[in-house]
Amino acid sequence: MCGPYQPVAGPDAGVHDPVPRAADTRRAPGPHWKVTAMTALVHTAEPIDLTVVRDQVEQVVEEFLAAKAAAASGAGHPPEVVRILRDFLASGGKRLRPLLCVVGWHAAGGDEDPAAVLPVAASLELYQTFVLIHDDIIDDSALRRGRPAVHRALAARHVGHDSAARLGAGEALLAGNLALIWCQELLHTAELDTPRRAAVHRVNDTMLAEVMFGQYRDLLGTERLDDDIEAALGIIRYKTAAGTIQRPLQLGVAAGGGDEETHRFCTEFGVPLGEAFQLRDDLLDVFGSPDGRSAPGLNDLREGKHTVLLALAMAGAGPGQRVRLRSLVGRARLDETGAAEIRAILEATGARDGVERMISARYDRCLEVLAGAALPERATEALRRLAVTATQYTA
Amino acid sequence: MCGPYQPVAGPDAGVHDPVPRAADTRRAPGPHWKVTAMTALVHTAEPIDLTVVRDQVEQVVEEFLAAKAAAASGAGHPPEVVRILRDFLASGGKRLRPLLCVVGWHAAGGDEDPAAVLPVAASLELYQTFVLIHDDIIDDSALRRGRPAVHRALAARHVGHDSAARLGAGEALLAGNLALIWCQELLHTAELDTPRRAAVHRVNDTMLAEVMFGQYRDLLGTERLDDDIEAALGIIRYKTAAGTIQRPLQLGVAAGGGDEETHRFCTEFGVPLGEAFQLRDDLLDVFGSPDGRSAPGLNDLREGKHTVLLALAMAGAGPGQRVRLRSLVGRARLDETGAAEIRAILEATGARDGVERMISARYDRCLEVLAGAALPERATEALRRLAVTATQYTA
Known part of the structure; x- marks a missing residue:
C-alpha cells in the first residue's frame, strides 16, 4: 500500500458510512470528470504554484511574528x-490549510493580487x-x-521546581492562547470589503467553535x-x-x-477528504508509513482515543480479542510488545483494511465532487494535488 | 477604612511609584475640576443609567449564549x-468592563442608538x-x-476516573477557549463602519495579548x-x-x-485606576472587606503571588520577618494560623497602609485626569461613579 487510493480487496460490509458512496471515478469517470480533465489538459500551462504560495504564506507568518517579537521585547515581556511559536511553526507541517485557503480563493474566481x-x-x-499546543497539554503528550511538546519543553526550564509541570502547562496554555489571539489579529489585518470580511469571520468563527467541540468530544x-x-x-x-x-477552503472562498x-462545494468536497485525512492520520499513528518516514507510534493507543x-x-x-484490546488500549505505560499485539489484532480483525477502504471511498468521493464542480481549471487541478497530499502516506 | 479614597496617615516614602503624583484634588481642586464639577451639577439631570446598561449587556450575552446552546444541541454536542459558561456568567461579577465600554462610547460622543x-x-x-476559567486552571484554584472553579466542577463529573483532574482541566481549557472564540464572534457581529471596526479590533487584539503576557509574567x-x-x-x-x-474604555471610544x-484620556485615566483596582483586589484577597462581604482568603498567599x-x-x-515571610508565603498548605502571622507582618511593616496609600494616590490621579478632560458631562459623571466601584471595598 503506497497511495491514498490504493484499492483494498474485500467488501466494505459492516462499516457504517454516512458519506454516500461514489462510483469509482478512476475506473468509470462520469461525463463531468471527462470534460474537466480534458479542459485541464489544455489549460494547465499555468498551474497554481503551491511552492510559491507556501513560501508567501510562511513569509507573512514570519514577518507578523517578527513584529510581535520586537514589540514584546520593547515591552519587556x-x-x-x-x-516558542516561531520554533513550533518552523518545526514542520505541510501548510495544507493555508494552501487550501489560497486555492479556495482561486476557486471563487479570485484572480486579482493575492x-x-x-x-x-x-x-x-x-x-x-x-490547536496543537493545547491538544498536547490536554493529552499531556x-x-x-519528533520534538518535546511545548508544555514539556517549557516545564524543562523549571527543572528542580516542585511545580515544574504545572508551570510548563500554564505557560504553554498562554502561548497557545496567544497563537489564537494572533490568528484573529492577522485575520483582522486582511484588506477585505465588508461583505467578504463578514463572510470570512462567519467561516472562521464557525471553524474555531467546531474544533473546540470536536476536541471536547474527543476528550470525553x-x-x-x-x-x-x-x-x-x-x-x-x-x-x-x-x-x-472544509473550512480552510471556505475561508479562501469567502x-x-x-x-x-x-x-x-467546499462542504461536499471537504468533509469526505477531511475524514480521509484523519483516518490516514490514525493509521500513521499506529502503523507508521511504509517508507519509514513516519514511525509506528504509541500515542493513540496509550491515550485510548476513540x-x-x-x-x-x-x-x-x-x-478473546475484545478482552485483550480492553486490557491493552488506554494503558498509560503500554510497551512495544503490547502495541505489537494490538496491531496484530487490528490486522486480524480487518480493521486496518477497513480503514483503508474508508479512505479510498472518501478519496473517490471527493474526486467525483471535484469533477462535477464548475471551478476554474487551475483550482480543480490544485485541489486534485492537495487531495493526494491530504491522504498520502507521509506524516 | 471604608472607602477607596480613605486617606492613610504617614508619608509614602520608599514606595516606587511610576505614576506621577497628583495634588489631592479633594483638598485643592484645580480649575478644571471646579468647572467640570459645576457643569456636571447643571447637566446631570439625565445621567447614564448604569443599571439599564447592565441589563442590556446581560441580555445580549444571554441571547447570544442561548443561541449557542440551541446550535450545540442541534449538532449533538x-x-x-x-x-458552564452561562452559569459562570450568572454567578456574579460587577460587569465593570462592559459598563466602562458603554461609557467610553458616550465619552467619544456616541449619542445615537447604543x-x-x-x-x-x-x-x-x-x-x-x-480569562478567569484559564487563570483558575493555571493556578489550580x-x-x-465562592463556587468550585470550572475545572474542579468538571473534574467532579469524572469522579472515580484515574484521570479525573486531567479531564476536568482539559474540558475547562476548551470551554475557556470557546469563551474567547465567542467573545470575538460577538465583536464581529457589531454593526460598525470600517474605520470603527478596525479601531475596535486594534484595541481588542492589543488587550488580549497584553493580558496573556501579564498572566505569563504573573506565573513566572x-x-x-x-x-x-x-x-x-x-x-x-x-x-x-x-x-x-483602560482597554474596555478604549473599546467603547473606538x-x-x-x-x-x-x-x-483612556490611558491616562485607566492605567492608575486599573492599578488601584488590582491593589484593592490584592488587599481584599488577603484581608477581606470590613463589611464582611468578602472574607479574608488564602489564595494569593498559598500561591506566593508576587x-x-x-x-x-x-x-x-x-x-526575622523576612525569614518568616519566606517560610510561610507560597506554602500550598498554608493554614489560618500561618495566614494570621503573615497578615500581622503585613500590618507591622506598613505594607497594608502602603498599599492603601498607593490606591489613594492612583484614585486621586484618575479623578484629576477626569477633571481635566473635556468629555461630555454624562460620561464624566458616570466615570466618577465607576472609579468608586472599581476601587471600593466590595468584592
Missing part, C-alpha cells in the same frame, strides 16, 4: 513566548499552532513532530473502547475534518467573494 | 459546555470568563466566586518573594490594569469613533 487572501491563509497556521471519548463507529466519525468530523479541509454554490480504527477492531473482534 | 456598542461591551464579559513571578515593587506593578499593569479599565485625544503588598512587606521587613 519574556522573549521565549514568541520564540495579497488580500495571504493574511487569511497565514492565520490558519497560527490557528493550527494554537510527550512529543510533537477517551478510554471508551467500543464498536461505535458513528461516534468515532462524529469526533473526526468536528475535531479535524472541518478544520483541516475572501474571494465566492457564491453559495462554491461554499457548498478512533474509527479501534471501533472497527472492536466490531470485528472475537471475545 | 455535549450540553454542559455552553451551560445598539452598535452593546455587542462590543457584551464581548468583554465573555473575554473575562475566558479550588474556588471562584510565582514564588519569587522579594521587594521588587516595580516588577509587581509590571505584572499588574499587563495582567489586569489594561484589561480592566466603537464611538473617538479621536486620538479621547483614546489618550503582589505589591508582599513586595512592600519584604521591603519593610526586618531580618
Whole structure:
C-alpha cells in the first residue's frame, strides 16, 4: 500500500458510512470528470504554484511574528513566548490549510493580487499552532513532530521546581492562547470589503467553535473502547475534518467573494477528504508509513482515543480479542510488545483494511465532487494535488 | 477604612511609584475640576443609567449564549459546555468592563442608538470568563466566586476516573477557549463602519495579548518573594490594569469613533485606576472587606503571588520577618494560623497602609485626569461613579 487510493480487496460490509458512496471515478469517470480533465489538459500551462504560495504564506507568518517579537521585547515581556511559536511553526507541517485557503480563493474566481487572501491563509497556521499546543497539554503528550511538546519543553526550564509541570502547562496554555489571539489579529489585518470580511469571520468563527467541540468530544471519548463507529466519525468530523479541509477552503472562498454554490462545494468536497485525512492520520499513528518516514507510534493507543480504527477492531473482534484490546488500549505505560499485539489484532480483525477502504471511498468521493464542480481549471487541478497530499502516506 | 479614597496617615516614602503624583484634588481642586464639577451639577439631570446598561449587556450575552446552546444541541454536542459558561456568567461579577465600554462610547460622543456598542461591551464579559476559567486552571484554584472553579466542577463529573483532574482541566481549557472564540464572534457581529471596526479590533487584539503576557509574567513571578515593587506593578499593569479599565474604555471610544485625544484620556485615566483596582483586589484577597462581604482568603498567599503588598512587606521587613515571610508565603498548605502571622507582618511593616496609600494616590490621579478632560458631562459623571466601584471595598 503506497497511495491514498490504493484499492483494498474485500467488501466494505459492516462499516457504517454516512458519506454516500461514489462510483469509482478512476475506473468509470462520469461525463463531468471527462470534460474537466480534458479542459485541464489544455489549460494547465499555468498551474497554481503551491511552492510559491507556501513560501508567501510562511513569509507573512514570519514577518507578523517578527513584529510581535520586537514589540514584546520593547515591552519587556519574556522573549521565549514568541520564540516558542516561531520554533513550533518552523518545526514542520505541510501548510495544507493555508494552501487550501489560497486555492479556495482561486476557486471563487479570485484572480486579482493575492495579497488580500495571504493574511487569511497565514492565520490558519497560527490557528493550527494554537490547536496543537493545547491538544498536547490536554493529552499531556510527550512529543510533537519528533520534538518535546511545548508544555514539556517549557516545564524543562523549571527543572528542580516542585511545580515544574504545572508551570510548563500554564505557560504553554498562554502561548497557545496567544497563537489564537494572533490568528484573529492577522485575520483582522486582511484588506477585505465588508461583505467578504463578514463572510470570512462567519467561516472562521464557525471553524474555531467546531474544533473546540470536536476536541471536547474527543476528550470525553477517551478510554471508551467500543464498536461505535458513528461516534468515532462524529469526533473526526468536528475535531479535524472541518478544520483541516472544509473550512480552510471556505475561508479562501469567502475572501474571494465566492457564491453559495462554491461554499457548498467546499462542504461536499471537504468533509469526505477531511475524514480521509484523519483516518490516514490514525493509521500513521499506529502503523507508521511504509517508507519509514513516519514511525509506528504509541500515542493513540496509550491515550485510548476513540478512533474509527479501534471501533472497527472492536466490531470485528472475537471475545478473546475484545478482552485483550480492553486490557491493552488506554494503558498509560503500554510497551512495544503490547502495541505489537494490538496491531496484530487490528490486522486480524480487518480493521486496518477497513480503514483503508474508508479512505479510498472518501478519496473517490471527493474526486467525483471535484469533477462535477464548475471551478476554474487551475483550482480543480490544485485541489486534485492537495487531495493526494491530504491522504498520502507521509506524516 | 471604608472607602477607596480613605486617606492613610504617614508619608509614602520608599514606595516606587511610576505614576506621577497628583495634588489631592479633594483638598485643592484645580480649575478644571471646579468647572467640570459645576457643569456636571447643571447637566446631570439625565445621567447614564448604569443599571439599564447592565441589563442590556446581560441580555445580549444571554441571547447570544442561548443561541449557542440551541446550535450545540442541534449538532449533538455535549450540553454542559455552553451551560458552564452561562452559569459562570450568572454567578456574579460587577460587569465593570462592559459598563466602562458603554461609557467610553458616550465619552467619544456616541449619542445615537447604543445598539452598535452593546455587542462590543457584551464581548468583554465573555473575554473575562475566558480569562478567569484559564487563570483558575493555571493556578489550580479550588474556588471562584465562592463556587468550585470550572475545572474542579468538571473534574467532579469524572469522579472515580484515574484521570479525573486531567479531564476536568482539559474540558475547562476548551470551554475557556470557546469563551474567547465567542467573545470575538460577538465583536464581529457589531454593526460598525470600517474605520470603527478596525479601531475596535486594534484595541481588542492589543488587550488580549497584553493580558496573556501579564498572566505569563504573573506565573513566572510565582514564588519569587522579594521587594521588587516595580516588577509587581509590571505584572499588574499587563495582567489586569489594561484589561480592566483602560482597554474596555478604549473599546467603547473606538466603537464611538473617538479621536486620538479621547483614546489618550483612556490611558491616562485607566492605567492608575486599573492599578488601584488590582491593589484593592490584592488587599481584599488577603484581608477581606470590613463589611464582611468578602472574607479574608488564602489564595494569593498559598500561591506566593508576587503582589505589591508582599513586595512592600519584604521591603519593610526586618531580618526575622523576612525569614518568616519566606517560610510561610507560597506554602500550598498554608493554614489560618500561618495566614494570621503573615497578615500581622503585613500590618507591622506598613505594607497594608502602603498599599492603601498607593490606591489613594492612583484614585486621586484618575479623578484629576477626569477633571481635566473635556468629555461630555454624562460620561464624566458616570466615570466618577465607576472609579468608586472599581476601587471600593466590595468584592
